[in-house]
Amino acid sequence: MWFTSDNASGAAPEIMAAVARANDGYARSYGADALMDKVRDQLRDLFEAPEAAVFLVTTGTVANALSLALLTPPWGAVFCHTHAHIAEDECGAPEFYTSGAKLVLVGGAQGRMEPEALEAAILRARGAGVHGVQPGAVSITNVTEAGTVHSVAEVAALAAVAKAHGLPVHLDGARFANALVATGATAAEMTWKAGVDVLSFGGTKNGCLGVEAVVIFDPAKAWEFELRRKRAGHLMSKHRYLSAQMTAYLEDGLWLKLAAHANAMGARLARGLAQMPEADLVHPVEANILFPEWSEGTHARLEAAGAMYYPYPAPMGRERARLVASWSTTEADVDSFLAALRG
Numbered sequence: 001m002w003f004t005s006d007n008a009s010g011a012a013p014e015i016m017a018a019v020a021r022a023n024d025g026y027a028r029s030y031g032a033d034a035l036m037d038k039v040r041d042q043l044r045d046l047f048e049a050p051e052a053a054v055f056l057v058t059t060g061t062v063a064n065a066l067s068l069a070l071l072t073p074p075w076g077a078v079f080c081h082t083h084a085h086i087a088e089d090e091c092g093a094p095e096f097y098t099s100g101a102k103l104v105l106v107g108g109a110q111g112r113m114e115p116e117a118l119e120a121a122i123l124r125a126r127g128a129g130v131h132g133v134q135p136g137a138v139s140i141t142n143v144t145e146a147g148t149v150h151s152v153a154e155v156a157a158l159a160a161v162a163k164a165h166g167l168p169v170h171l172d173g174a175r176f177a178n179a180l181v182a183t184g185a186t187a188a189e190m191t192w193k194a195g196v197d198v199l200s201f202g203g204t205k206n207g208c209l210g211v212e213a214v215v216i217f218d219p220a221k222a223w224e225f226e227l228r229r230k231r232a233g234h235l236m237s238k239h240r241y242l243s244a245q246m247t248a249y250l251e252d253g254l255w256l257k258l259a260a261h262a263n264a265m266g267a268r269l270a271r272g273l274a275q276m277p278e279a280d281l282v283h284p285v286e287a288n289i290l291f292p293e294w295s296e297g298t299h300a301r302l303e304a305a306g307a308m309y310y311p312y313p314a315p316m317g318r319e320r321a322r323l324v325a326s327w328s329t330t331e332a333d334v335d336s337f338l339a340a341l342r343g
C-alpha cells in the first residue's frame with residue numbers, strides 16, 4: 001500500500017535489463033555513446049521533430065532549471081502556477097541556474113494557470129519598466145501538481161498568451177507519459193504544435209532508474225544547453241547508463257504502457273473512493289495522483305493498517321492526503337487500501 005509518490009516504486013524490469021546489457025564492454029563517454037544516437041532518433045521520431053536537440057540528465061529538477069536557464073535572461077520573470085514544482089519543490093534551482101531570474105506565480109484552479117491571469121501577470125511585469133524583472137518565459141506543468149491534466153487546447157491557450165508577448169514556453173513533463181495517456185494526444189500535439197519550445201520529458205517517475213530527457217525544439221539552442229549541462233556538473237561521464245534507460249523506456253511503447261497502468265490504478269482508487277461518503281476528492285482524478293480528504297481518525301486507521309502516503313494540511317479541520325499510483329501499483333494494493341479505508 002505504497003502511495004507516497006511514483007518515485008517510491010522501483011525501476012521496471014525492462015529498464016534494469018537494458019542497464020545490465022549496457023554494462024558489457026566499453027562505450028564512448030559524455031553522451032557520445034551509440035545508445036544516445038538511438039535515443040535521439042527515437043525521440044525525434046516520437047515528437048515528429050527531426051531537428052530537435054535531445055539531452056539526458058538525472059533529475060527533473062535539473063531538467064527544469066537548465067531548460068529555464070536556456071529560455072530566460074537573469075533579469076527575466078518566469079511565469080508559472082502558484083503550486084508549480086519549480087516554485088515549491090526545487091530549492092531555488094531555477095533561480096540559481098538562471099542566474100537570478102524571478103518566478104512569478106500565476107493563480108488558477110486545479111493546478112492550471114488561468115490564461116487571463118497569465119496575461120495580467122505579463123502585463124504587470126512589462127509595466128514595471130526598468131524597476132522590475134522583464135517577462136522571460138512561461139512554464140506549464142503536465143500532469144499538474146493537482147493531479148489534473150492539461151488538454152492540448154489548454155496548453156495551446158497558455159502558449160498563445162506567451163507567444164503574443166514574444167515569450168518562450170517550457171513544459172515540465174515529469175509525468176508527460178501520464179498526461180499523454182490521459183488525453184490521447186500525440187507527443188507533437190502536446191508540445192511544439194501547441195507552442196512548447198522546451199520539454200522536460202520525465203522517465204524516473206514512470207519506471208526508469210533515474211533519467212529525464214530535455215527536448216529542445218529549436219536546434220540552434222543545442223550548443224548552449226550542452227555547455228550549461230556540463231557547467232552545472234550534470235554531464236554524466238558514464239552516460240551510456242542514462243541512454244540505456246531511455247532507449248528501453250521508449251522501445252515498443254513501454255513508457256505509455258507503464259503510464260497507462262499507473263493511470264488505471266489511479267482510476268481504480270478513485271472509483272473506490274467515490275463509494276465512500278467520508279472521502280472527498282479535492283481535485284478531479286485525471287491521471288495517477290489523487291487528493292482525498294478525510295478525518296484524522298481515518299488517517300490513524302490507515303496508518304495502523306500500514307498504508308503509506310503523504311498527509312497534506314487542509315482547511316476546516318479536514319486532513320488532505322496525496323495518493324500517487326505508479327507503474328508498479330497492483331490491483332491488490334489498491335483493493336487493500338480501500339478495504340483499510342472502509343475499516
Ligand SMILES: Cc1ncc(COP(=O)(O)O)c(C=O)c1O
Nearest residue numbers: 059060061062085141172174204
Ligand atoms: C511536476 C514535477 N516536476 C519535476 C519534478 C522533479 O523531479 P526530481 O525529484 O527528479 O528532481 C517532480 C518530482 O517530484 C515533479 O513532481
